Amino acid sequence: MISSEQAVPVSRLIKKNKKENHRIFFWFRLLLKSKTGTIGFVIMSIVIFTALFAPWLAPYDPSEQHITDMLAPPFWLDGGSMQYVLGTDNLGRDLLSRIIYGSQVSLVVGLFAIIVAGAIGLSIGLISGYYGGWLDNVFMRLVDSFLAIPNILFTLVILKVTGPGMFTLIVVLGVTNWVVYARVIRSEVLSLKEREFVRAAKSIGVRDGMIMIRHLLPNVFSSFCVLGTLSMATTIISEASLSFLGLGIQPPTISWGGMLSTGREYLATNWGLATFPGIAITITTLGIIFLGDWLRDIFDPRSQDI
Known part of the structure; x- marks a missing residue:
């Protein structure tokens, strides 16, 4: 009972x-109700599902070499077979299996890099906008300094000094991309801190830290989510670009950028080695952008699309 x-x-x-x-x-x-949002959601659902269940979806071990089948073409071309749907690379490794496993790296780097960038930018934006004064001037001059240096140049210098690797790449991409979060969050906090609910919290003695966490943070979180979604696409492209240059993910870890770097040497004889990883990067970034555009429309009160 x-x-x-x-x-x-x-x-x-x-x-x-x-x-x-x-x-x-x-x-x-x-x-x-949103076509682009639905397409983006479907694409990202497929990519995430592929990354999570890669060991079960991949037809072969991505590192397994089939010496007798090196540079095999896709199944629909002359000489191709259904044994290797997208063909093999220069070491006889199944291209489809490597693309499936490469999705894990792209999502992990993209997700954790925006977590690092978002945490730094959100903290600085909240503190700078709430307190203002000299502290705001210091933080904004720091933002200006980062904006004066091209991100790709700054990233290349740091990676050249520290050495490539997944952890290093995540930290570097996070540290070099926090500026946009700080500027947007600060501008919203400057407006929110003059609202009645913030003044009421101050009048009853609520501490500044509690005001920022319980009152300001929930009101800027929607903008933070939109920024994070859109910047994740840029982060994935940056990871692929750096891996292509040999400064990102290092073998034997599989990345789409590294596959592009290998495939460029065989464009004349086996175009699929570079084309298929490039298509995977393009589709993934488009899915993220479509989903981010939908979130922006949802959270924008002036939008009449939905």
């Missing part, structure tokens, strides 16, 4: 679950 004292929490839990389910269906309906 459930006592009357226990019935109240249970009923509240049921109501809470109903509200959460309603909210999920509401966002799903909004997504279906």
Whole structure:
């Protein structure tokens, strides 16, 4: 038997679950109303599913060499077979399996790099916008200094000094891309801190740190999500570019940029080695951009599209 004292929490839990389910269906309906949002969601769902279940989806071990089948063409070309759907590379490794495993690296680097950049930019934007004064001037001059240096040049210098690697690449891409977060968050905080709810919190003695976390952060989080989604596409392209130059992900770890670098030497004889990883990068970044555009339209009160 459930006592009357226990019935109240249970009923509240049921109501809470109903509200959460309603909210999920509401966002799903909004997504279906947007063609670009739906396409982006489908693309990213496929990419994420591929990365998570790569060991089960890949037909071969991505490092397994088939010496007798080196540089095999895709199955629809002369000399190709269904044994290797997209063909093999110069060492006889299955190209489809390597592309599937390469999705893991792109998503991991893209996700953790924007977490690093977002954490730095969000913290600086909140503090700078809330306190203002000399602290705001110091942070904004720091932002100006980062804007004065091209990101790719700064990244190349750091990687040349520290050496390439996945962890290093994540940190470098995060440190060099926090500026946009700081500027956008600061501008929103400058407006929000003059609102009545912030003044009311100050009047009853709420500490500054609590105001920033409980009152300002939830109000800027939507902009943060949009920025993070859109900048993830740029981060994935940057990772592929650096890996292509030999300063990003290093073998034997598989990355789409590294596959592009290998494939460029065989463009005349086996164009698929560079084309298929390039298509994977393009489709993934387009999916992220489409999803980011939909989020921007959703959170923009002036948008009438949805």
